[in-house]
Amino acid sequence: VSQLSYNHLHSAHCESGVTAALLTHHGLPMTEPMAFGIGSGLFFIHLPFKSVFGAPNLSFRKAPGAVFKTLGRRLGIEFEVRHYRDAVKANADLDALLAQGTPIGLQTNVYWLSYMPRRFRFQFNAHNLVVYGKDEGGWRVSDPVLEEPQVCTPESLDRARFAKGFLAPRGRAYFIARPPKVSSDRLRTAVRRGILSTGFSMSRIPLPIFGHKAIWLLADRMQKWPTLYKDPHDSISQLAMVVRMQEEIGTGGAGFRYLYAAFLQQAAVVLDDKRYQEFSATMTGIGDGWRSFAGKCARICRAGKADVDAFAEVAAIVHACGERERALFDQIFNHEKARPRRATVALAAGQPQ
Amino acid sequence: VKQDEVPQDDSFLDGHRKAAYAVDEKGNYVVVPSKGYEAEVAATAVALYEVDRAVQHAWDQVKRGEVSPLAYHFAVRQWPLSLAAAELGISRLRLWWHLKPGAFAGLSPAWKKRYCEALALTEAQLVTVPDAPEKLMGQAP
Numbered sequence: 098v099s100q101l102s103y104n105h106l107h108s109a110h111c112e113s114g115v116t117a118a119l120l121t122h123h124g125l126p127m128t129e130p131m132a133f134g135i136g137s138g139l140f141f142i143h144l145p146f147k148s149v150f151g152a153p154n155l156s157f158r159k160a161p162g163a164v165f166k167t168l169g170r171r172l173g174i175e176f177e178v179r180h181y182r183d184a185v186k187a188n189a190d191l192d193a194l195l196a197q198g199t200p201i202g203l204q205t206n207v208y209w210l211s212y213m214p215r216r217f218r219f220q221f222n223a224h225n226l227v228v229y230g231k232d233e234g235g236w237r238v239s240d241p242v243l244e245e246p247q248v249c250t251p252e253s254l255d256r257a258r259f260a261k262g263f264l265a266p267r268g269r270a271y272f273i274a275r276p277p278k279v280s281s282d283r284l285r286t287a288v289r290r291g292i293l294s295t296g297f298s299m300s301r302i303p304l305p306i307f308g309h310k311a312i313w314l315l316a317d318r319m320q321k322w323p324t325l326y327k328d329p330h331d332s333i334s335q336l337a338m339v340v341r342m343q344e345e346i347g348t349g350g351a352g353f354r355y356l357y358a359a360f361l362q363q364a365a366v367v368l369d370d371k372r373y374q375e376f377s378a379t380m381t382g383i384g385d386g387w388r389s390f391a392g393k394c395a396r397i398c399r400a401g402k403a404d405v406d407a408f409a410e411v412a413a414i415v416h417a418c419g420e421r422e423r424a425l426f427d428q429i430f431n432h433e434k435a436r437p438r439r440a441t442v443a444l445a446a447g448q449p450q
Numbered sequence: 451v452k453q454d455e456v457p458q459d460d461s462f463l464d465g466h467r468k469a470a471y472a473v474d475e476k477g478n479y480v481v482v483p484s485k486g487y488e489a490e491v492a493a494t495a496v497a498l499y500e501v502d503r504a505v506q507h508a509w510d511q512v513k514r515g516e517v518s519p520l521a522y523h524f525a526v527r528q529w530p531l532s533l534a535a536a537e538l539g540i541s542r543l544r545l546w547w548h549l550k551p552g553a554f555a556g557l558s559p560a561w562k563k564r565y566c567e568a569l570a571l572t573e574a575q576l577v578t579v580p581d582a583p584e585k586l587m588g589q590a591p
Binding site for chain 2: 381
């Protein structure tokens with residue numbers, strides 16, 4: 098029986114939650130929105146074909162693992178990411194790291210996690226959790242999406258870590274190798290870089306499958322679903338999948354938009370810039386827009402009819418959200434770009450701006 | 451959303467609550483535990499009915515002797531054929547062959563063991579399907 102003293106952090110998005118909790122454990126207080134923002138977690142991708150599960154290919158965030166890695170790089174944290182081929186070596190390493198007093202983040206498949214509610218378990222390979230101890234019943238697991246720490250049986254954790262398919266975790270384990278030391282100046286620069294990167298990728302990538310253009314692409318295609326699919330059930334299930342990805346799968350509401358608004362608010366304090374309070378309020382408004390989209394979709398789902406007008410209406414909301422995000426991230430990018438680099442350094446030295 | 455407007459609707463979380471971000475009366479963001487959001491529940495219900503339908507369809511086919519019980523086990527695990535092949539480490543062509551009842555009946559013990567391990571089933575469970583198909587949602591509306 099071994100167990101670290103580890104504080105469970107209940108959070109909205111699994112990966113930013115894990116990242117924030119690991120950093121806090123190693124003595125660098127970090128909130129979930131901050132981790133999400135510095136790691137540039139917010140994104141939008143839409144590929145114009147179906148996935149193997151028949152769902153529309155879209156994501157409100159960057160690829161799994163991106164937040165932890167990007168944040169680690171930007172803050173100069175010594176971290177390690179490992180992949181494994183088999184469970185024996187993976188578990189031996191887990192034991193060894195726990196013995197050293199290091200909690201470990203793991204990428205897992207939700208379906209195999211024994212403690213998850215049955216109807217929440219589906220094939221999704223990019224769920225993150227922290228292992229912080231072991232006893233007779235199994236691994237002690239801090240799953241950031243749930244309120245309390247859980248116990249996971251060894252067999253199910255092995256299955257979850259070595260599930261196959263899209264975004265297969267391949268036993269991915271990550272941890273912080275040495276207690277991080279981050280100066281307030283470095284933090285400020287990291288926040289700045291996180292904002293610039295998200296601002297760029299949401300407003301300026303000249304490809305239709307990324308950023309605000311992908312939101313428009315989704316809106317355009319969504320509008321055609323009732324005429325494209327003969328069976329109304331098909332178009333409804335496509336719409337339902339969009340709403341699930343936006344709300345259900347650990348996003349903190351409105352496809353990470355509220356989470357990002359929380360980050361912008363904290364960035365206002367870190368960068369000592371009141372403008373970010375306004376950006377945050379705008380972001381919240383955009384999140385409300387996505388929420389109203391979800392509400393309308395729910396009505397379509399319940400009605401069970403693929404009505405062309407109803408689909409046009411929800412597509413228009415999505416398009417409007419895309420336009421508002423383009424405007425906001427364009428503004429944020431320009432605002433942050435215009436800030437002289439020296440000002441950040443001077444601020445750190447305690448001189449007036 | 452405002453702190454007191456965070457949806458607290460009945461959901462599929464079986465009593466768990468998840469974290470939602472909302473603003474308090476001063477406009478500051480806080481984390482509020484949420485029991486669920488009805489729009490999300492409606493969308494999830496669509497997906498769960500779909501799984502149920504696929505499971506029922508596979509179960510019917512097995513009962514009619516059109517496919518081997520593997521089809522049912524895959525449907526319960528929400529494995530499309532490509533994912534099932536990846537999980538088992540075999541080609542789709544071979545899987546297609548094993549989905550035929552005749553071919554499945556003649557499988558060697560080694561193959562059966564391999565399927566049992568991949569599907570986390572005993573051999574008795576592997577070669578048959580339950581008396582009633584597993585349901586996540588009950589009867590369709």
